[in-house]
Amino acid sequence: MDVLTNVARPKTSATLTVRIIKSFKFRTERSLVLHNVDLTTTTVAQLKDIAHKAILDKSGWKPYRNVLLDTLKLYTNAHGAKTSNLIINLDHDDWILNNNDAILADLGFENETEISFFNSQDYEDFKLNPETSWDY
Template sequence: MSAEHQDTLKKATITVRVIKSFTYRTCKNLVARDLDLTTLTVGDFKERARNDVHTLSGWKPYQNVQFDSMKLYTKAQGTKTQNLIINLDNPEWMFDDDSKTLAEVGCEHETEVSFFNMEAYEEYRTNPVNKWD
């Protein structure tokens, strides 16, 4: 791994698509800066995102959602999915081990991830109906 790539992993920016509703495509971006992807675990990052939703201004409508899951949406300069808020393909991109670091689950500088409620995700995956187009 090059020194330059290692540096970007230690001062990375990640955009989190915080999803309130899949059906209505309600989501808001949370930008997390200066992250060390080599030491920050998935569990710690989820907790940080949850804390930001509950403490930063402008997030009140999202505070009643039980955010418990993350999934890779896209990497920098990567192709995006047809779905505007979550990648329904690639089930292996789910962050299902809270003890792994963000680097271990494939995050790089300028990666985008989705943060959501797993039960709502499973319902949407079973019946992907959009009520707002």
């Protein structure tokens, strides 16, 4: 029997994908893959810090360094349904991770969970007018 990827690795060594969103309107995002995250001890605040540090330290992230990233929201768990919106799921505001002290495993995080990291005000503005622009 094949092992599903969400349980193939222990919760103490999970791989997470953080979708760093620069612009909702222009659908500008880049995925940050984090390996060996201990979901049983890592908090929401620590995950934000890990992502911020990676953006500052890793090459290729310069365009994202001036974005105020303050909010995490669950995008999908491995093998879960994905939204039809390519930039973020606009439904399920209850998936916004408001409690910085919450442990990721207690929030249902598993190996290969995807999370969106974005500016909360930009998100609220986009929800009011969820149109995208494309410059060719």
